[in-house]
Amino acid sequence: MSLIDNLNWRHAVKAYDPSKKISEEHIAQIVEAARLAPTSSGLQPFKVIVVRNAEIKEKLAKGALNPDCMRDASHVIIFAAWDRYTEERIDKVYDFTTEERGLPKGRFGSYTDKLKSIYLPQPAELNFAHTARQTYIALGLALAQAAELKIDTTPVEGFNNEWVDEVLDLKKHGLKSVSLMYVGYADQEKDWVGSMKKVRVPKEEFVMEF
Numbered sequence: 001m002s003l004i005d006n007l008n009w010r011h012a013v014k015a016y017d018p019s020k021k022i023s024e025e026h027i028a029q030i031v032e033a034a035r036l037a038p039t040s041s042g043l044q045p046f047k048v049i050v051v052r053n054a055e056i057k058e059k060l061a062k063g064a065l066n067p068d069c070m071r072d073a074s075h076v077i078i079f080a081a082w083d084r085y086t087e088e089r090i091d092k093v094y095d096f097t098t099e100e101r102g103l104p105k106g107r108f109g110s111y112t113d114k115l116k117s118i119y120l121p122q123p124a125e126l127n128f129a130h131t132a133r134q135t136y137i138a139l140g141l142a143l144a145q146a147a148e149l150k151i152d153t154t155p156v157e158g159f160n161n162e163w164v165d166e167v168l169d170l171k172k173h174g175l176k177s178v179s180l181m182y183v184g185y186a187d188q189e190k191d192w193v194g195s196m197k198k199v200r201v202p203k204e205e206f207v208m209e210f
Helices: 003-009 024-035 054-061 067-072 087-100 109-119 124-148 161-167
Strands: 046-051 075-082 152-156 175-184
Touching (some): 024 124, 046 054, 046 124, 046 175, 067 175, 087 109, 124 152
Antiparallel strands (some): 046 075
16 A cells, blocks of 8 residues: 555544554564654654553553553553753764764764754753654654554644653653654444544645645
8 A cells, every 4th residue: 555545544543452462573663664754963852662561551541631542552652852952962963873874973073063052052941842843753654654554553742741751750861751652453343533534624725835
């Protein structure tokens, strides 16, 4: 199937079958799609956290708007962004890049100096707004990869971020949760939206051309 066919197939699942689990091979493919996502200046300023442990999912469910989805999904994938940019974080990414490409360390020094001059003076809130936006590109690609594998998903922003951060001790890692992705197989009887027509704004209303 084409990407468009896969996107027409998928929907935000409202209920999962807890007896059906996603293979580790497929989870790895979904995470790899997120890892390969483009990010601003190639900094990848976020982490992807995969939760398969039932006890941790149960704790996280206390901060979810749909706790049953959190509990019953095979896996919960969390996109958590850097709380802010730092000189060390920027240098670490570019030192790794030059090493992997066989280039001299500091090869991109003038560019990283420019990045630091832009980001480091900014307040942490503005930094986080930028790093958080990068996660949505990865989320989108992860959703598309899951659809290709015919795995059900639900992208989620409606949750208690502070609770998720506390349960996973994200502050210690300089991270803050942005969005979740439930992954599993739909409960065909309880997933009330599954049998409904997919609805999107018509192209002529959605697209502006000049």
